[in-house]
Amino acid sequence: MDYAEFWILETAVTAGVPFSRVVGPPAAIQAQWNKPYHNLTRSDMLNLLDGLARNGDIVAGSGETKFTPSRLQIDEWLVYDHPAKTCRWYYLTPQGGERWARFSKANWDRYHSFEWDWHVEDLLEVAATTPEAAERVYRYVPVWNELHVLPETLNRSTLCPWAATYWKTLPVGYSVRFRCDYLEEMFKDLDDIPAYFFGNLSEAGMREAYTRVRREFEYFHHWYLQHPERPSARRSV
Incomplete structure (x- = not known):
């Protein structure tokens, strides 16, 4: 290929x-x-x-x-x-x-879905192959995407089977559903958003917290290998 x-x-x-x-x-x-x-x-x-x-x-x-x-x-x-x-x-x-x-060499244990429910306003579902992975995804997704989660709307469920993508079905998946809003709609000054998540931490603590979130993003984002001949982004015809 x-x-x-x-x-x-x-x-x-x-x-x-x-x-x-x-x-x-x-x-x-x-x-x-x-x-x-x-x-x-x-x-x-x-x-x-x-x-x-x-x-x-x-x-x-x-x-x-x-x-x-x-x-x-x-x-x-x-x-x-x-x-x-x-x-x-x-x-x-x-x-x-x-x-x-x-x-x-797709590793489905590192894959997670991320889907908005088009029938319910502001309802997001994330799902993964294990309950532990689903919780990890739920913890990093709101921070990475700057979302305000309504905790009273949290709903965890087991999906048997799980439609991981529109073409791939796995025997089981674990879902976390919740309603949320984008924080940019709540804050006039976007620089205030980090304090929303980590307001009790020092500046150094915030940096470390965001580093952990980035590591989680990269862990799940890199669930398959890129093509060995992937060119530089600057190359084009």
């Missing part, structure tokens, strides 16, 4: 991706996905996506409807900033997801 193929599969691991957002100005694509550009021309990208679709690794979709797109359809959608109403998104199939997971 070369870097470009890895790039396409990795980008859609947790959610579908608009075809219109994998081609375009390299700087814009890098900023959109926060990773180095794939360095493919539009023609090469069309060949890659068409091959993945014919191989059964990706499907196209709009809402709940998923289908295998033709080369002509991909060509139509593969336009930067294609109008959203007529563009389609691509999604991994279980086969495509597992190919990516094997190549990247």
Whole structure:
């Protein structure tokens, strides 16, 4: 699996991706996905996506409807900033997801989901493979994302099975659900946010506390290996 193929599969691991957002100005694509550009021309990208679709690794979709797109359809959608109403998104199939997971040596024990409930305002759910991991995620996520948690809304549950991603189901998962608000909506001065979490600590203590939170973020964020040929972010065609 070369870097470009890895790039396409990795980008859609947790959610579908608009075809219109994998081609375009390299700087814009890098900023959109926060990773180095794939360095493919539009023609090469069309060949890659068409091959993945014919191989059964990706499907196209709009809402709940998923289908295998033709080369002509991909060509139509593969336009930067294609109008959203007529563009389609691509999604991994279980086969495509597992190919990516094997190549990247995905460690599902270090994975966690992070999902807003679109039916209940401000309700967030995080889930992981063990109760201990779920609690670790719950402790770091509000600080890292600067969220004010309403503790009376906390709800812990066991998920059997657990839909870890839209293409991957695990036998069991452990969930923590809670309602929350972004602290930037509560504070006029964003410099006051650290004191909200660690107000009883000295400045040195706050730095150490944030260092621990960063370590937790990096531990869970790095749940798979990057491609060995991942280029520098400055390289682009």
